[in-house]
Amino acid sequence: xxxxxxxxxxxxxxxxxxxxxxxxxxxxxxAQIEAKEQLYHCYxxxxxxxALAQAEAVQAKIEAGELxxxxxxxxxxxxxxxxxxxxxTTCSSKILGNFVPTFSAEAVLNxxxxxxxxLGKTNMDEFAMGSTTETSAYGETKNPWNPxxxxxxxxxxxAAAVAAEECFYAxxxxxxxxxxxxxxxxxxxxxxxxxxxxxxxxxxAYGSSLDQIGPLAKDVTDxxxxxxxxxxxxxxxxxxxxxxxxxxxxxxxxxVKGMRIGIPNDYFGEGLDEEVxxxxxxxAKVLGEKGAIxxxxxxxxxxxxxxxxxxxxxxxxxxxxxxxxxxKYGYRTEDYAGLHNMYKKSRSEGFGEEVKRRIMLGxxxxxxxxxxxxxxxxxRVKALIKKAFDEAFAKYDVILGPVAPTTAPKLGESLADPxxxxxxxxxxxxxxxxxxxxxxxxxxxxxxxxxxxLQLIGDCFQEKKLIQTAYTxxxxxxxxxxxxxxxx
Amino acid sequence: xxxxxxxxxxxxxxxxxKLELSDEQKEQAKKDMGRMLDYIDKLGELDTEGxxxxxxxxxxxxxxxxxxxxxxxxxxxxLVNAPEEKDGMFMVPRTFE
Numbered sequence: 027x028x029x030x031x032x033x034x035x036x037x038x039x040x041x042x043x044x045x046x047x048x049x050x051x052x053x054x055x056x057a058q059i060e061a062k063e064q065l066y067h068c069y070x071x072x073x074x075x076x077a078l079a080q081a082e083a084v085q086a087k088i089e090a091g092e093l094x095x096x097x098x099x100x101x102x103x104x105x106x107x108x109x110x111x112x113x114x115t116t117c118s119s120k121i122l123g124n125f126v127p128t129f130s131a132e133a134v135l136n137x138x139x140x141x142x143x144x145l146g147k148t149n150m151d152e153f154a155m156g157s158t159t160e161t162s163a164y165g166e167t168k169n170p171w172n173p174x175x176x177x178x179x180x181x182x183x184x185a186a187a188v189a190a191e192e193c194f195y196a197x198x199x200x201x202x203x204x205x206x207x208x209x210x211x212x213x214x215x216x217x218x219x220x221x222x223x224x225x226x227x228x229x230x231a232y233g234s235s236l237d238q239i240g241p242l243a244k245d246v247t248d249x250x251x252x253x254x255x256x257x258x259x260x261x262x263x264x265x266x267x268x269x270x271x272x273x274x275x276x277x278x279x280x281x282v283k284g285m286r287i288g289i290p291n292d293y294f295g296e297g298l299d300e301e302v303x304x305x306x307x308x309x310a311k312v313l314g315e316k317g318a319i320x321x322x323x324x325x326x327x328x329x330x331x332x333x334x335x336x337x338x339x340x341x342x343x344x345x346x347x348x349x350x351x352x353x354k355y356g357y358r359t360e361d362y363a364g365l366h367n368m369y370k371k372s373r374s375e376g377f378g379e380e381v382k383r384r385i386m387l388g389x390x391x392x393x394x395x396x397x398x399x400x401x402x403x404x405x406r407v408k409a410l411i412k413k414a415f416d417e418a419f420a421k422y423d424v425i426l427g428p429v430a431p432t433t434a435p436k437l438g439e440s441l442a443d444p445x446x447x448x449x450x451x452x453x454x455x456x457x458x459x460x461x462x463x464x465x466x467x468x469x470x471x472x473x474x475x476x477x478x479x480l481q482l483i484g485d486c487f488q489e490k491k492l493i494q495t496a497y498t499x500x501x502x503x504x505x506x507x508x509x510x511x512x513x514x
Numbered sequence: 515x516x517x518x519x520x521x522x523x524x525x526x527x528x529x530x531x532k533l534e535l536s537d538e539q540k541e542q543a544k545k546d547m548g549r550m551l552d553y554i555d556k557l558g559e560l561d562t563e564g565x566x567x568x569x570x571x572x573x574x575x576x577x578x579x580x581x582x583x584x585x586x587x588x589x590x591x592x593l594v595n596a597p598e599e600k601d602g603m604f605m606v607p608r609t610f611e
Contacts, residue, residue, distance in 0.1 A: 128591045221571060235569065264577050265570070333554040344531060351532075353604050358597035365607045370534040382533055383546055389530040390523075390547060391554075403557050405567030410560065412571055444546065445553055461571035486572070 029054045030191040031511060034100045034248045037194055038141075041088060041099040048088065048099030051194075052081035052143055055101045058510075059145070059192045066168045068187035070106045071114045072146035077101065080143045088141065096251050096275075098141030103193035105184050106147035107154055108134055108239065109228040113144070117230050118162035119152045121350050121357045121376030131228025132263070133197060133239045133256040140255045145193055148183030152378045153347065154204055154232045156180050157450050158440045161380045166437060169211060170509035171476050175434040178208030184242045185212035191510035195243040195252055199229055201236045202335055203429070203454025206466035209242055210429035210479020213468045213509060215496075216242045217249045220486045221461035222267030224253075225260035231346040233339035234265075236458040244508060246467060246497045250274040253489070269487065277490035282498045283317035285491070288422035290325035293453055299432045305470035305478040306428045312502050313426070313495065323421070326414050330407055331456040332448055336384075337391050337404035338459070343381075344388025350376065383444065412460045419485035424495050428453055429466045429479035453481060463489045465496050468506045475513070477506075517551040519544040 029037065029051050040046050056074050063069060081101070087093040104110060107117045109127035116122045130138070138144070151161040159167045159182025167182045169175040170190040177186040181198030185208035188196050198205040200218035209216025217240045224239040231237060241252035257272040289310060294303060314320040352358035352372030359371035377385070391400035418425060430450055440447045457464040462483055469480035480499070484492040500506075524544050528535055535543060589602060598605035 125595055128588055128595075261577070261579065265574065267572070327560075330557060330560060333556050336550070337554055337557075348532070352597060353606055354592075355595035356597070362607065365609050366532075367534075368607050369532045370528075373532055374534040377533075382531075383543070385531045385533065386527050386543055387547060387550055390527050390551075393526070393530060400551075400554060402567045403562060404554075405569060406562035406565040407557050407560055409565050409568035410562065412568060445549060459571075 030058055032194070033244045034194045035096055035251050037100050038097050042094070048081040048085040048143060049078065051099065052077050052101050055145065055191070055193060062190050062192055065173055066170055066186050066190050066192070067165055068148055068167055068183045068190060068192050069103070069146045070116055070118060070149050070164050070183070073113060076113070077143055077145050084141045084143055093141040095140045095255070097137070097255055099143065100194045101143040101145050102137060103145050103148045103184055103187045103196040104134060105150055105181050105196070105198045107150060107199055107230045108197060109230070110134055110144065110147065113147065115147065115230070116164070117153050118150045118164055119377065119381070120163045121373070122355070123357060125355050129228060132225035132258065132260045134228065136256045136258055137197070148181070148187055148196060150183055151180035151380070153230070153343070153381050154180040154199060154201055155343070155380050155384055157203070157207060157447050158435070159183060159208070160437065160441055161378055163378055168437070169434050171213060171434070171513055172474070175436055175476065176211065176440065178211035178434060180204040181242060182208045185209050185214055185216065188212065188214045188242050188244060189509040191508055195241060195248055197239055197256070198242050199237055199239050200458065201233045201339060202458050203451050205240045205242060206454050206464055206479070206481060207430050207451070209466040210477065211434035213477030213506060214242055214244060215246055215249045215465065215467045216240065217253060217465045218457065218463060219253060219257065219489055220267070220463045222265050223257045223269065223272070225258060225263040225266050227260055227262040233342040234346060235342060236339060246493060246500050247278055249465065250278055250493045271487065271490070274489055274493055277493040278497050279494050280498050280501050282313055282495055285318040285424060285495060286422045287313060287318045287320050287424045287426050287495070288323050288418055289320065289426050290328070291322050292325050292328040293427035297431045297449070298428060299472070301472040302428050302432060302478050306480055309469040309480045309499060309503070310426055313499055316498055316502055318495070321422070323418065325418055327411050328452065328456070331411060331459060332452060334404045334407045334411065335451070335455045335459060336387070336448060337400055338408065340384045340388035341392050341401050342388070344385045344392060347381070347385055380444070408459050411456055415456070415460045415462060415485070423484070423488070423491045425483040427481050429481040430454070433472045433474065433476035433478060457483055461486055463492055465492050467496050467500060469503065516555065517548040519548050
């Protein structure tokens with residue numbers, strides 16, 4: 027078995043047992059990047075020398091017994107919207123094309139303390155605004171299952187890097203599905219934890235009330251292990267939640283007897299691809315055979331989640347992105363006449379189309395005269411959506427459905443019609459509005475050979491039920507090899 | 515299209531958003547925003563009378579701490595990222611004429 031085929035947990039165990047070293051693993055993954063990166067373009071920034079230097083330092087600490095954790099010595103890729111001290115952090119935007127942070131995101135620091143080796147920064151939709159990774163200012167990432175298709179987004183580089191074995195695992199961020207949807211399109215496992223579980227300190231904000239960092243990995247065990255490492259209470263993030271139950275790996279138990287699983291009828295209506303539908307329902311059947319109680323129910327309000335989300339996310343984005351002004355960091359225009367013209371020109375030249383579209387919409391819905399009708403209205407509907415989930419979780423432990431209505435679309439097919447692209451977020455977006463945890467894992471392939479994702483949604487703070495259900499399904503399903511093994 | 519965005523509105527949004535748009539971009543932005551608002555208007559179908567707007571999904575409280583400095587002076591490092599700096603400060607264009 028090649029080192030590259032190992033999961034993160036398997037690799038750390040092999041390093042610990044002296045069967046290989048962090049340096050050896052880093053060299054292998056760098057060689058894989060060398061061979062595949064030109065085709066897939068998963069990364070915006072790579073620092074091979076720094077990765078090897080980290081690997082040597084980490085290996086020494088492992089041998090000295092100072093690093094003993096389940097991820098020690100494993101190379102990781104970080105989405106390019108998380109600050110990394112001394113390493114370029116662009117958010118895949120021209121406006122941050124030269125930004126080198128002076129500090130690292132808390133989630134990245136937590137990984138480094140656990141002995142992670144940072145390979146580089148992965149490509150994404152600009153400022154995480156998009157569902158295909160095509161809005162990146164640095165070119166598109168290709169889906170390793172078929173390079174004519176998108177990897178999904180916005181964490182498309184992270185998902186593709188895991189699938190192409192250009193890293194052992196990756197961090198992503200999820201504002202409306204940006205971890206779960208690319209995980210689904212690339213045939214990997216991705217998890218968005220409960221809002222507040224992972225510190226947002228050092229995550230460049232898009233929609234602050236919705237953003238969460240989470241893992242993209244080869245299997246459920248890796249996912250639970252990574253989440254356990256990155257979850258922490260952080261006083262530098264005022265919405266960070268103090269939790270005692272972050273020992274997520276305890277939930278890696280193969281048992282769903284009596285687990286109440288609800289399937290929303292409204293997730294299986296118009297627009298859902300037949301092959302996706304049948305693969306997801308087959309997964310539900312597998313869980314039923316393992317002893318879970320499967321029931322159908324009406325979640326309600328599903329069609330209202332997307333307009334609610336785009337109102338709130340655009341409003342928060344317009345406020346968050348005000349900081350990019352050409353003064354403190356990032357791009358400044360060459361020619362300008364006075365301060366305000368400098369702001370306007372720097373921002374107009376530095377931001378891409380989708381980002382500008384959302385900033386303008388956000389500015390509009392927050393402007394006086396429209397604030398009540400649009401922004402407050404959306405916050406009221408958000409309360410109704412949260413209530414609908416509360417009622418569902420009074421009856422069920424887990425909600426099961428698809429991640430996205432289709433498998434990965436072809437490159438170039440999505441951006442022409444933004445609203446059509448937004449509709450692809452229909453099953454993931456409400457989870458962010460309600461602050462819930464969700465996991466996406468592979469449950470089959472369509473006739474084109476593209477992966478299909480199964481989504482499990484839990485009540486707030488119930489990650490363990492999700493992990494247990496996902497783990498049990500994964501065991502029953504059997505191995506789902508990475509794209510690198512199947513098609514590359 | 516139910517929502518027609520006027521030239522005045524897109525001009526005003528440009529000021530709020532601090533974005534400069536060409537005439538062509540303005541026309542496109544008017545169309546895009548109109549379509550998006552038509553779509554968002556779907557929320558009007560729901561009766562939200564008496565529903566409190568929800569900012570946070572969890573009950574959150576103000577987080578207080580003592581006003582004690584915990585970080586060190588990183589002025590030099592921070593200024594490295596500035597497009598222009600002078601005498602240890604961010605340099606901005608003339609603000610008053």
